[in-house]
Amino acid sequence: MSTASRVSTARVDQFFTVAEARFDRWRSLLQAARNWERATRVQQPDKQKCQAATSVLFEDLREWEDFFAYPGQALLRALGERISSDDATGTAHLTQAISTSLLTHSYRNNSSEREDQEISPAGFADRVPLGHEEGATHRPYFEVLMVSPARPATWSELAHDLRKLRRNEDSFIYDTVFVGSFEDAVLGTILNGSIEAVVIYEGIPFPSSHHAPVLREFLTAYLAANGVDANAGLHGLELAQALKLLRPELDIYFLTDTQPEKLAGDRSASCIRRVFCQVEEPLELHLSILDGIAERYKTPYFENLQRYAQRPIGTFHALPVARGKSIFKSNWIRDMGQFYGLNLFLAESSATTGGLDSLLEPTGNIKIAQEKAARAFGADHVFFVTNGTSTSNKMVEQALLGPGDIMLVDRNCHKSHHYGAVISGALPLYLEAYPLTQYSMYGAVPISTMKKALLDLKAEGKLDRARLLVLTNCTFDGHIYNVERVMEECLAIKPDLIFLWDEAWFGFARWSPFYRRRTAMGAAEILERKFKDPAYREAYEEQQRKLGAGPSDALLLQTRLLANPDKVRLRVYQTNSTHKSMSCLRQGSMVLVKDPDYHTVEEQFHEAVFTHASTSPNLQIIASLDVARRQMELEGYELVNRAIQLALDIRRAVNSHPLVSKYFRVLGADEMIPAEFRNSGFVDYLAPDMNWAKAVKALREDEVALDVTRLTLVCGSAGFDGTQFKNMLAADYDIQLNKTSRNSILLQTNINNTRSDIAQLIKVLVEISEKIEKQLADGGPAAQQTFAARVRSLMTDVPNLPNFSSFSARFREDPSSKTWEGDMRAAFFSAYRAPQCEHLKLASPELDKRLKDGPELVSANFVIPYPPGFPIMVPGQVINAETIEFMRKLDVKEIHGYTAALGLKLLNPAFLQSVNPSSTNTVQSTKNVKRKSARAAMDD
Numbered sequence: 054m055s056t057a058s059r060v061s062t063a064r065v066d067q068f069f070t071v072a073e074a075r076f077d078r079w080r081s082l083l084q085a086a087r088n089w090e091r092a093t094r095v096q097q098p099d100k101q102k103c104q105a106a107t108s109v110l111f112e113d114l115r116e117w118e119d120f121f122a123y124p125g126q127a128l129l130r131a132l133g134e135r136i137s138s139d140d141a142t143g144t145a146h147l148t149q150a151i152s153t154s155l156l157t158h159s160y161r162n163n164s165s166e167r168e169d170q171e172i173s174p175a176g177f178a179d180r181v182p183l184g185h186e187e188g189a190t191h192r193p194y195f196e197v198l199m200v201s202p203a204r205p206a207t208w209s210e211l212a213h214d215l216r217k218l219r220r221n222e223d224s225f226i227y228d229t230v231f232v233g234s235f236e237d238a239v240l241g242t243i244l245n246g247s248i249e250a251v252v253i254y255e256g257i258p259f260p261s262s263h264h265a266p267v268l269r270e271f272l273t274a275y276l277a278a279n280g281v282d283a284n285a286g287l288h289g290l291e292l293a294q295a296l297k298l299l300r301p302e303l304d305i306y307f308l309t310d311t312q313p314e315k316l317a318g319d320r321s322a323s324c325i326r327r328v329f330c331q332v333e334e335p336l337e338l339h340l341s342i343l344d345g346i347a348e349r350y351k352t353p354y355f356e357n358l359q360r361y362a363q364r365p366i367g368t369f370h371a372l373p374v375a376r377g378k379s380i381f382k383s384n385w386i387r388d389m390g391q392f393y394g395l396n397l398f399l400a401e402s403s404a405t406t407g408g409l410d411s412l413l414e415p416t417g418n419i420k421i422a423q424e425k426a427a428r429a430f431g432a433d434h435v436f437f438v439t440n441g442t443s444t445s446n447k448m449v450e451q452a453l454l455g456p457g458d459i460m461l462v463d464r465n466c467h468k469s470h471h472y473g474a475v476i477s478g479a480l481p482l483y484l485e486a487y488p489l490t491q492y493s494m495y496g497a498v499p500i501s502t503m504k505k506a507l508l509d510l511k512a513e514g515k516l517d518r519a520r521l522l523v524l525t526n527c528t529f530d531g532h533i534y535n536v537e538r539v540m541e542e543c544l545a546i547k548p549d550l551i552f553l554w555d556e557a558w559f560g561f562a563r564w565s566p567f568y569r570r571r572t573a574m575g576a577a578e579i580l581e582r583k584f585k586d587p588a589y590r591e592a593y594e595e596q597q598r599k600l601g602a603g604p605s606d607a608l609l610l611q612t613r614l615l616a617n618p619d620k621v622r623l624r625v626y627q628t629n630s631t632h633k634s635m636s637c638l639r640q641g642s643m644v645l646v647k648d649p650d651y652h653t654v655e656e657q658f659h660e661a662v663f664t665h666a667s668t669s670p671n672l673q674i675i676a677s678l679d680v681a682r683r684q685m686e687l688e689g690y691e692l693v694n695r696a697i698q699l700a701l702d703i704r705r706a707v708n709s710h711p712l713v714s715k716y717f718r719v720l721g722a723d724e725m726i727p728a729e730f731r732n733s734g735f736v737d738y739l740a741p742d743m744n745w746a747k748a749v750k751a752l753r754e755d756e757v758a759l760d761v762t763r764l765t766l767v768c769g770s771a772g773f774d775g776t777q778f779k780n781m782l783a784a785d786y787d788i789q790l791n792k793t794s795r796n797s798i799l800l801q802t803n804i805n806n807t808r809s810d811i812a813q814l815i816k817v818l819v820e821i822s823e824k825i826e827k828q829l830a831d832g833g834p835a836a837q838q839t840f841a842a843r844v845r846s847l848m849t850d851v852p853n854l855p856n857f858s859s860f861s862a863r864f865r866e867d868p869s870s871k872t873w874e875g876d877m878r879a880a881f882f883s884a885y886r887a888p889q890c891e892h893l894k895l896a897s898p899e900l901d902k903r904l905k906d907g908p909e910l911v912s913a914n915f916v917i918p919y920p921p922g923f924p925i926m927v928p929g930q931v932i933n934a935e936t937i938e939f940m941r942k943l944d945v946k947e948i949h950g951y952t953a954a955l956g957l958k959l960l961n962p963a964f965l966q967s968v969n970p971s972s973t974n975t976v977q978s979t980k981n982v983k984r985k986s987a988r989a990a991m992d993d
């Protein structure tokens with residue numbers, strides 16, 4: 054093992070590049086070993102130098118390999134011996150064999166390959182890894198981290214003892230990795246994504262034997278911030294808590310020989326799955342480890358569906374494709390069966406019996422699958438949804454909001470929320486995000502904007518009606534809220550405000566220790582802990598003393614508010630498009646609930662499910678939700694890590710490529726997030742002095758952070774508008790993406806991407822850049838001027854983004870109110886009556902005249918251009934000159950809610966001025982009467 058005094062060029066705590074960097078190190082070693090072999094074969098004079106180079110790379114690599122079961126100490130020792138004994142050929146062969154095995158993961162499938170390392174490392178070198186063992190059923194492989202204070206010399210014996218316990222009937226197979234300290238256990242858990250369980254022996258020391266200063270910096274801040282006292286003396290329990298914070302899915306076992314029953318009864322030890330007495334039978338430990346994995350592996354709905362598909366079932370219900378007979382026997386559509394395969398049809402049914410359960414009222418396998426998902430995602434309840442998050446959002450909003458309630462919502466949120474307001478009759482109070490005008494997109498809503506809206510509502514006597522805050526986390530372009538701070542500060546003003554976090558894009562974030570605290574469930578967990586902490590109560594009371602009685606709004610706005618822990622009701626809902634970031638079929642979505650008052654809305658929640666869920670849900674989507682959960686609980690950490698690494702690789706490759714970076718650039722956090730929201734001083738992940746302790750600090754403190762996996766690639770500087778560039782990538786290069794802006798496209802990495810995808814992308818960008826270079830060179834000054842003008846137009850002549858103007862007085866209870874909520878539902882249904890509407894062409898002089906002299910223009914419907922994809926008009930909204938200017942500058946073809954031939958659809962002045970509202974208009978005609986919400990009326 055390497056010592057602390059050794060400083061390698063790539064330290065073990067360089068976390069952001071864990072997995073890929075490991076492969077790179079093995080590849081470099083292989084390259085060096087081959088050079089050395091060649092030099093030896095042809096008797097090159099520098100063969101000694103080649104040997105030395107190989108040796109340095111090997112030493113560097115060894116530092117990291119302590120944290121992995123494969124190749125393990127025996128093989129590494131053998132490799133070291135070959136290098137030191139001048140065996141160039143043997144070194145090259147063994148390195149080749151190990152790196153191939155690592156790259157293909159064949160060591161996971163092939164138990165004999167792993168065993169060989171113990172028996173005969175020498176023999177192993179000459180074998181090519183076989184991949185899957187012939188005839189053997191696949192048994193998933195994982196690694197167990199053993200944290201032991203015993204002398205390292207005894208570790209291999211312990212490992213051997215556990216290996217002897219393997220039985221043929223075990224469903225999984227594992228190997229062990231030994232470390233000897235708290236810090237090394239944390240490192241192992243971070244670095245090795247194959248670790249699924251941790252066994253902690255009592256009495257471990259704290260410091261690492263590796264050189265890991267950044268880890269220490271991180272640990273000190275991270276553990277303290279999460280209430281873990283690593284200096285407590287006995288480190289076992291603190292280690293268990295720390296590891297659970299990093300990777301909550303891990304099973305943790307504790308071995309002690311002093312009063313195990315006492316520890317087992319300690320509430321702070323709930324993070325430990327089982328406590329064992331050290332001297333007892335290790336078979337129990339072995340079986341418990343397997344049992345823990347089995348619990349995560351089990352996918353009750355999917356497994357039952359597979360069994361169902363194998364049964365000879367006669368169907369007399371309405372789903373002809375079930376069993377596939379109408380397809381496979383058909384003269385004309387047999388190819389459909391051939392394409393999709395028999396199982397798809399055998400696994401289809403419209404029945405809810407036979408363990409298939411009912412999605413609308415689950416009592417069996419779906420219920421269990423949802424409970425497992427709740428555990429995995431850190432929620433109290435989970436609802437599977439098979440019609441996308443568009444439906445999940447509407448369900449939550451219908452369930453939580455009634456007519457007259459006020460819903461504070463980001464104006465740029467997904468359209469499902471706007472429709473949620475229409476459905477529920479709640480009055481949207483739109484909050485503006487900060488604009489990124491140059492890139493025609495919006496960022497996040499500043500916390501000060503949210504607080505001001507709540508304080509204004511309070512001033513207007515309407516705070517009791519403010520029921521729900523809806524925010525998109527992260528936004529399409531990757532802006533992540535400081536979820537904890539948003540909830541804490543809003544609850545300080547309105548202690549029972551409910552939160553709906555639309556995490557359509559961010560479901561995967563649960564499996565990143567960086568991002569988790571910025572997810573709805575992660576932040577709720579942190580706040581739950583905080584609100585129970587006596588120190589928090591003290592800090593709150595101290596803040597109250599400082600603020601004094603009746604603090605001004607200005608003071609409240611500038612203070613980082615703490616919530617009253619005795620009053621808060623932490624009610625958090627999250628929706629996520631599981632299909633967008635996990636291995637789930639399209640439209641698979643989940644609603645997560647963490648709400649101590651859920652029982653008060655449970656009935657209406659079920660009503661909302663009945664309203665929106667199809668009575669014919671697709672069984673395959675339900676099964677894939679179940680399977681996506683399994684995957685994330687078992688390999689989500691590793692996969693998400695890789696997606697983050699790949700995103701960083703793309704950022705680095707594009708921005709540092711001498712040719713590509715002349716025309717293209719991926720925007721960093723500093724360009725996507727104004728400095729005032731990067732409180733920690735964080736600049737970007739690629740900044741030269743960056744390390745992951747700083748990234749963690751920024752993720753803890755900053756008001757807004759950037760999800761690195763969402764990459765805004767500026768293409769305007771290459772003369773392409775977003776749509777044009779997207780279409781070109783699809784048509785000419787088979788590269789697909791979905792979001793564009795005037796001068797950029799959005800690239801995303803996810804758990805599906807590989808390094809080859811990146812290589813392909815970079816190759817394409819090089820090709821396009823070369824083409825531009827050639828065109829500019831061939832075309833001479835004329836072409837260069839045209840190009841420069843095009844770039845200028847795309848990059849500097851950008852339309853201002855129109856803010857939400859206001860609702861027409863017709864749809865406001867009190868037009869003099871300083872809060873701008875409006876009855877959008879009334880406006881929406883007003884447009885159902887043709888005589889109440891009119892159309893005006895966008896280019897017509899009449900439109901300009903009306904803008905100048907009135908009567909005001911009021912939109913009859915939603916107008917949503919793609920891109921940017923947010924509604925620039927909503928029903929009942931007054932249309933101002935800014936919005937018209939934006940519309941006129943828009944050069945996109947797809948504008949939902951607008952037909953160019955007819956023009957803008959408006960509510961006409963006669964209707965707007967009429968005293969008697971139409972029967973569909975629920976706004977009271979008497980102005981200046983403050984209406985109570987239906988809920989407040991019910992409460993009376």
Ligand SMILES: Cc1ncc(COP(=O)(O)O)c(C=O)c1O
Nearest residue numbers: 441442443444467525555557630
């Ligand atoms: C923020 C946000 N919420 C919700 C949705 C809707 O999700 P789904 O496509 O699963 O219906 C989207 C879709 O793009 C979205 O961007």
